Amino acid sequence: MKEEPTLKTRSQKPLATRGSSGTGKLSGGKLTASSLKYPVLAALITAVCFCLMLLISQKYPFGRYTTLISDLEAQYAPYLFLYRAKLLAADWGRFISDFGYSFSLGAGKNFAGTFGYYLASPLNLLVLLFKPEQANEFVMLLMGIKLSLAAAFMSMFIEERAEKKGTFWPAVWGVMYAFSSYTMLFLFHIMWLDGYMLLPLLLFFIERYLKNKKLTGVTVVLLLLFLSNYYIAYMAGIYSFIYLLSRMYLTGMFTKEHRPVTVITRFISRAICAGLTLGVILVPVGLDTIRNADPTHSADRSDYVGFSLTSIFDRIFMGYAGEFNDVLISNMPLIYVSSLVTFLCVLYLVSRAFTGKAKKFYTVCFVLIYFTLAIDALDVAWQVFDSPNWFWHRESFVFITFFLTLSYQVFEHIKEVTNKEIIKTAGILGIILLLAHSFGDMKDHGILFVFNLCIIIAVTLFLTGLKKEKWGYQMKDMGKILPVLLAGCVIYECAFLAPLQSAGTATLSIGSTEGEDFVVGMMLFEDYAEASNLLNNGFRNEHDCFYTDDYVGVAGSAEYTGYRGITIFNSNSNKMFGRFLKQLGYAVNYNYFSADCSYQAPATDAFFSVGTIYSTADSYLGADRLAENEEMSFYVNRSVLPLAFAADRDARSFDFYRLETATGADEKNYFDFQNDWYRSLFP
Numbered sequence: 205m206k207e208e209p210t211l212k213t214r215s216q217k218p219l220a221t222r223g224s225s226g227t228g229k230l231s232g233g234k235l236t237a238s239s240l241k242y243p244v245l246a247a248l249i250t251a252v253c254f255c256l257m258l259l260i261s262q263k264y265p266f267g268r269y270t271t272l273i274s275d276l277e278a279q280y281a282p283y284l285f286l287y288r289a290k291l292l293a294a295d296w297g298r299f300i301s302d303f304g305y306s307f308s309l310g311a312g313k314n315f316a317g318t319f320g321y322y323l324a325s326p327l328n329l330l331v332l333l334f335k336p337e338q339a340n341e342f343v344m345l346l347m348g349i350k351l352s353l354a355a356a357f358m359s360m361f362i363e364e365r366a367e368k369k370g371t372f373w374p375a376v377w378g379v380m381y382a383f384s385s386y387t388m389l390f391l392f393h394i395m396w397l398d399g400y401m402l403l404p405l406l407l408f409f410i411e412r413y414l415k416n417k418k419l420t421g422v423t424v425v426l427l428l429l430f431l432s433n434y435y436i437a438y439m440a441g442i443y444s445f446i447y448l449l450s451r452m453y454l455t456g457m458f459t460k461e462h463r464p465v466t467v468i469t470r471f472i473s474r475a476i477c478a479g480l481t482l483g484v485i486l487v488p489v490g491l492d493t494i495r496n497a498d499p500t501h502s503a504d505r506s507d508y509v510g511f512s513l514t515s516i517f518d519r520i521f522m523g524y525a526g527e528f529n530d531v532l533i534s535n536m537p538l539i540y541v542s543s544l545v546t547f548l549c550v551l552y553l554v555s556r557a558f559t560g561k562a563k564k565f566y567t568v569c570f571v572l573i574y575f576t577l578a579i580d581a582l583d584v585a586w587q588v589f590d591s592p593n594w595f596w597h598r599e600s601f602v603f604i605t606f607f608l609t610l611s612y613q614v615f616e617h618i619k620e621v622t623n624k625e626i627i628k629t630a631g632i633l634g635i636i637l638l639l640a641h642s643f644g645d646m647k648d649h650g651i652l653f654v655f656n657l658c659i660i661i662a663v664t665l666f667l668t669g670l671k672k673e674k675w676g677y678q679m680k681d682m683g684k685i686l687p688v689l690l691a692g693c694v695i696y697e698c699a700f701l702a703p704l705q706s707a708g709t710a711t712l713s714i715g716s717t718e719g720e721d722f723v724v725g726m727m728l729f730e731d732y733a734e735a736s737n738l739l740n741n742g743f744r745n746e747h748d749c750f751y752t753d754d755y756v757g758v759a760g761s762a763e764y765t766g767y768r769g770i771t772i773f774n775s776n777s778n779k780m781f782g783r784f785l786k787q788l789g790y791a792v793n794y795n796y797f798s799a800d801c802s803y804q805a806p807a808t809d810a811f812f813s814v815g816t817i818y819s820t821a822d823s824y825l826g827a828d829r830l831a832e833n834e835e836m837s838f839y840v841n842r843s844v845l846p847l848a849f850a851a852d853r854d855a856r857s858f859d860f861y862r863l864e865t866a867t868g869a870d871e872k873n874y875f876d877f878q879n880d881w882y883r884s885l886f887p
Contacts, residue, residue, distance in 0.1 A: 242363065242371075243356040246378030250355040253383070253699035254348045260700070261712045264340050264719020270757070271340050271347075273716045274528070276392035278773040278798075280322060281339045282760025287323045288331045289766050290315070307744075308762050310772030310799065311781065311812060317492030320485045321776050325398045325432040336764040337726040340719055343394060350397040355382035357405040361605070362612050364411045373615065376691045377608050383698040385524065385540040386601045391711035399436030400601050402429045406444050407605060414451060414467070419474050426478035434486055436598070439586055441475060443602035454562055492776045496797075509578050510596065511536060516574070517640035520546050522659065522697065523652040523705035524645075528714055537577040537597035541604055542698040543659040544690075547667070548611035551629040557620040566610060573603050623668050630664040652705060659697060666690045717757045725756035725835065726764060732818050732838055733765040735831070742815020742844035744768040748824070749791075749800040756820070756835050770812055773798045787863050789874045806843070807878045815844045851885040858884040 262268050272281050286308055295302055306315040327349060334342040359378030366374060381404065390396055402425055409421030429437040448471055451457075458464045479486065518524070519536050522543060540546070552558055553567060576582045577597055586599035614621070637660065640646045641653040666686065675682045703710035729747070736745040745767040762769040770785070775797055782796030788808045791800040806826025809817070817824055817839040827839035858881060866872040 239363070240360075242375040243359040243378065245372065246355040246359040246375040246382075247352040249375065249379050249695065250352045250382045250699075251348055253379070253695065254351055257700065257703065257712045258344060260704070262715070263344065263712065264722070268718055268720075269715050270717050270719040270722050271343055271711075272722065272759075273711065273714055274392050276343060276394060278759045279775065280392075280394055281343055282763035283318060283322045283774075284328060284331045284342070285336045285339065286763035286766075287319070287328065288334075288336075291332060307768040308766060309774060310777060311744075311770055312768075313772075313774070313778055314488065314492060316485075316488035317776050318774060320434065320489035321492070322395055324485055325395065326428070327398070336730070337723045339726075339764070340722065346394055347391055347397070350394070350401045351382040351387065351391075354387070354397070354401040354404070355379050357401060357403075357408065358382070358605070358608065361404040361408040361411070362608065364408050365609055366612065367616055372691070373612070373687075376694055377612055379695050380542045380545060380698050381604065381608055383702070384538070384601075384604050385519075385702065385706075386538040386604060388703045388706065388710040388712070389524070389538055395433045396436050396598070398432030399429060399440045402432070403440045403443070403602065404605055406440065407447055410444060410448055410451070410471075413471070414448075414455070414457070417467075419470060422471070423474050423478060426475055427481065430478055430482050431485065434489060435588075438588065439599045439602060442586065443599075443605075445471070445475075450565070454565060489776065496776055496779045510580055510583065511578055514639055514643045515645075516578075517636050518644040518646050521637060521640060521646070521652070521656045522702045523649070523655065524709040527708040537600040539577075539600050539603060539607070540702070541607055542694055542702075543656065543663055544615075544694050545607050545611040547629060547633065547660065547663045548614040549607055550632055551621060551625065552610055552614045554629050554632065555614075555621045555625045557617060557622075557625075558614070569606065573606070577603075618667055619671050621667075621671070623671065626664060626667050626671075630660055633660050655701070655705060662693065666693070721757035725758040726761075728756065728833070728835055729758060729761040729765045729767075729818065732816070732836075733767040735838065736767060736816040739816060739840065741840055743813040743847040744770070745816045745818070746770055746801050746809070746812075746814045747818040748804065748821065749802045761818075769801070770814070771799060771801050784860070787860060788878065805878075806841070807882065809841055810843050810845050813845055813847050815841050817841065852887050854887070855884045 259266050263271050270277075286306065289308075290303055290306070293302075303319075304314065304316050306313060306318075309315065309318060327346060330345065331342055355375075355378035357378075358381035359374045362374040362377045363369065387397070387400065406422065406425045406429065409425055413419055413422055426441070429440055448468070452462075452464060452467065456462075457467065516536065519539055522540065549570075552563075553570070576586070577600060583596055583599070587596075634657070637653065637656055641650070646652050666689070669682070669686045670690070672683070703713050707713045733745065745762075746769040747761050749771060758764065760773065761767075762771065770790070772782075777797045779796035782792050782799050785799045786792040786796070789803060789805060790808075791802045792798065804821070804825040808814075809826065816830075817827055818836055819839060820836055822837075823829070824837075824839040826843065827841045829837050830840050831838040860881070863872055863874070863877055
């Protein structure tokens with residue numbers, strides 16, 4: 205095929221196109237032990253760095269603090285152990301019915317949808333090896349495995365795209381991918397990590413497909429991708445298709461001899477088949493999502509620019525100013541990988557060594573990425589997600605593969621770049637850093653400015669040093685030492701320095717509740733759940749969620765210990781039921797997927813057949829204290845209805861949502877409402 209050169213020497217003579225970088229020819233071969241050497245190295249380095257971060261961050265059992273924060277505490281970890289309980293107690297003769305419904309999800313809910321949404325990753329089966337009180341240890345293992353595999357797969361992909369084979373640098377790029385700002389913040393979203401982990405492997409097999417026309421690898425990865433987490437999968441799937449078209453364009457495959465329509469059609473067909481094959485898992489999730497749309501309102505979608513040019517400057521440098529919840533709510537895209545990657549991407553735009561079709565194409569890509577992240581309508585198109593939404597720009601992880609691939613191409617040709625262009629790039633980044641410090645979030649965090657400035661200077665010196673062909677006698681080994689120093693500095697920055705500078709933001713560096721409190725609280729709930737089963741007073745038990753100073757530190761206790769309650773935190777929960785609970789005075793969140801039993805109400809306890817209550821309160825209305833210890837008291841309800849009972853047929857006419865339209869304090873009386881409701885049931 206005829207190719208347009210992408211790189212020129214300083215004499216402007218075209219360099220020979222090599223390997224698969226830029227518009228070069230596609231390369232590839234069989235996977236061998238030798239070719240897997242550096243991906244394994246990337247995985248091992250990542251695993252070691254991850255363990256060291258656990259020690260530095262004092263994560264239990266290596267230190268004081270639990271790893272279970274935010275949604276990991278409230279949803280993912282509890283559902284993993286509910287999954288474990290279901291598998292261990294499964295009656296295989298009636299597995300479908302047992303596995304398809306659970307009374308441990310709120311007042312009862314379809315478990316198949318929850319399984320497909322949260323739990324379908326094959327790696328989650330490792331939960332069978334852990335007890336509920338070992339939840340911290342399990343999620344740490346899961347995080348470490350997924351980050352290590354992400355590093356290995358990115359290393360494989362970079363090696364596939366590399367022009368010079370057999371160097372250790374793809375392993376460094378793999379480690380950078382594992383410790384990007386996206387993973388360091390969203391590490392608590394362990395179900396997102398599967399898509400993040402598998403994306404570079406999918407791109408690797410797309411490269412192989414374009415060379416040898418074999419789709420086996422692509423098919424297997426697509427199946428794993430859609431199985432593991434469907435709504436991260438379709439973002440990775442969209443990007444993989446764009447990547448396929450881009451590589452076909454850059455390598456000149458849109459010609460009749462290469463049959464581009466056939467290449468594209470075969471890829472699309474395999475993707476569709478992968479989705480249909482997993483229909484037994486995806487359909488329940490889809491039905492759950494569609495049926496549980498917000499029952500009362502939806503936010504308007506307007507076409508607006510979500511952030512300004514200056515406000516995104518902070519996001520291309522190390523460290524995120526602010527606290528965890530503030531950063532989540534601000535929802536800026538997480539696109540930082542390392543200072544080296546940022547530097548090389550800017551250098552690509554600055555240097556005259558890179559020319560031709562690829563230079564124009566990649567420049568357009570940078571512009572499109574910015575507008576894709578900035579414009580709300582495009583962001584929604586990537587996520588296909590309802591509003592309101594806490595996590596805008598979740599798709600930003602796909603662009604990290606672009607930055608890493610392009611930066612590696614520049615790094616391979618660093619000797620073709622002039623020192624003047626390197627210094628010019630450093631100057632541009634210095635100006636942008638100054639703007640971020642003057643007008644961005646960094647203005648109140650001077651230490652971030654200093655660290656980033658020092659790293660920019662260090663990268664400048666390293667890159668100019670790598671270009672030097674000959675060193676003096678006393679420094680003759682510097683050519684061998686510099687690459688090792690650069691690799692070490694890059695790994696130290698992305699795996700340790702960047703997360704620690706984001707101390708209020710990065711999952712591993714947040715000091716949260718005490719890990720020991722979680723273990724003690726878990727064992728306490730297990731004891732109370734067992735006592736409730738022995739008493740058999742009513743169908744359900746409940747922990748009243750009074751978040752006081754003596755809070756026992758266990759969220760999702762029903763899922764961990766298997767008791768049946770009302771409290772729930774589930775992103776694809778029954779929102780109509782959440783609206784129902786809100787009328788009864790339960791603490792229900794804005795979008796009806798979270799509900800807490802956070803007040804004493806004998807009437808609703810009786811109606812929901814709540815026979816025992818675990819509470820930090822000194823007394824509980826309508827119940828007798830049976831046992832207590834320093835953390836919690838155990839109460840037995842005096843009056844409790846059975847799970848099912850006969851009610852008057854006219855009860856259907858009761859205006860159950862009248863409190864939503866009530867205006868005055870007299871009209872919005874929850875206790876009068878409950879009395880009227882009971883009269884309608886039992887006239």
